[in-house]
Amino acid sequence: MRLILLGPPGAGKGTQCKRIIERYKAAHLSSGDILRAERKAGSDLGQKAQSFMDSGGLVPDDVIIGMMIGAMTRQAGGYVLDGFPRTTVQGQELDKALASAGEKIDAIVNLQIDDAVIEPRMTGRRSCPVCGAVYHIENLKPKVDGQCDKGCGELVQRPDDKPEVVENRLKIYHEQTAEVVGYYESTGATIININADQDIDKVSADVIEQLDKLDA
Ligand code: ADP
Ligand code: AMP
Numbered sequence: 534m535r536l537i538l539l540g541p542p543g544a545g546k547g548t549q550c551k552r553i554i555e556r557y558k559a560a561h562l563s564s565g566d567i568l569r570a571e572r573k574a575g576s577d578l579g580q581k582a583q584s585f586m587d588s589g590g591l592v593p594d595d596v597i598i599g600m601m602i603g604a605m606t607r608q609a610g611g612y613v614l615d616g617f618p619r620t621t622v623q624g625q626e627l628d629k630a631l632a633s634a635g636e637k638i639d640a641i642v643n644l645q646i647d648d649a650v651i652e653p654r655m656t657g658r659r660s661c662p663v664c665g666a667v668y669h670i671e672n673l674k675p676k677v678d679g680q681c682d683k684g685c686g687e688l689v690q691r692p693d694d695k696p697e698v699v700e701n702r703l704k705i706y707h708e709q710t711a712e713v714v715g716y717y718e719s720t721g722a723t724i725i726n727i728n729a730d731q732d733i734d735k736v737s738a739d740v741i742e743q744l745d746k747l748d749a
Contacts, residue, residue, distance in 0.1 A: 534559055534639050534744070535639050536612075536641070536642060537638055537640075538615050538641075538642050539643045540643060540644030540729060541706045542651070542703070542706060543652075543655035543658070544645075544729045547563060547667055548667060549642075549733075549737060549740055556741060558611065560611070564616040566615075569665075578596065581596055587693060591619055591620065591710075594620055594623055597617065598627070602630045606634070619709065620709050621713060621716045625716070638722065639723065640724070640743075641714075641722055642725045642744075644736070645727065646729040650730050652696075654669065655699045658691065659679070659689065663685035664683050666685075668688060675688065725740070725743045727740055727743070
C-alpha cells in the first residue's frame with residue numbers, strides 16, 4: 534500500500550505511521566526524520582536544512598523534492614509518506630514523479646485537529662535522539678521518566694518543539710501546507726479524513742477501519 538499522511542505538525546502523523554506500517558508491511562518515509570538524520574551525519578543536505586528547521590520554516594522545495602523522490606525510488610514495496618508533500622509544488626512534483634514511474638498513491642489520510650490541541654502535544658513531545666522513538670510527557674509516557682523504553686538513554690525535546698518555534702511552525706502550516714489537501718481534492722485523489730483529536734488508539738482504529746476497506 535502507498536499512502537500519504539497529511540496533517541499539521543503535532544497531529545500524530547509519526548505516531549500513527551508506526552502502527553500503519555506494522556499492519557500493512559510498508560516503509561515509513563518521514564521527511565523530518567530523514568532531514569534530522571542528514572543533520573546528524575553532517576551532510577551538505579543536512580547543513581542546508583539546518584537554519585530552516587531551527588526557525589520552524591520550510592526547507593526549500595528543490596532540496597526536499599529530490600530527497601524524498603530519491604527515498605521513494607529506493608523502496609521496492611509499499612510506503613507511507615509522513616511530512617511530505619508540505620507545499621502544493623511538492624505535491625505536483627510528487628505526482629509527476631509517480632506518473633513517470635507508473636505508480637500511484639492509494640489514499641491520503643488527513644489528520645484533522647485544531648491548533649489549540651496541537652500546541653501542548655508539540656511542546657510535550659519528547660524524542661529519543663538514538664532510535665527516534667517518540668513519547669509525550671502526559672499522553673505517552675516512557676516507563677521511566679525521561680528515558681527511552683528501548684534502553685537508548687535520555688529523551689530530549691526537539692529544539693523546534695520549544696514554544697516560540699511551535700508558534701511559527703503552526704503559522705507556516707496554515708500559510709503554506711494546509712492548501713495541500715485542496716490540491717489533492719482537485720486531483721480527485723482518495724482522501725480519508727480522520728478526527729485526530731481523540732486518544733491514540735481510537736485514532737488508529739479509525740484509520741485502520743478505513744484502510745482495511747481499501748485493502749479488501
Ligand atoms: P507529528 O508526526 O504529526 O508531528 P507526533 O506523532 O510526533 O506528531 O505526535 C506529537 C506528540 O503528540 C507526540 O508527543 C505524541 O506522543 C503525541 N500524540 C500523538 N497522537 C496523540 C493523540 N491522539 N492524543 C494525544 N497525544 C498524541
Ligand atoms: P517534522 O519532523 O515533519 O515536524 O519536520 C521537521 C522540520 O523539517 C519542519 O519544520 C521543516 O523545517 C522540515 N521539513 C520536513 N518536511 C518538510 C517538507 N516536506 N518541506 C519542507 N520542509 C520540511
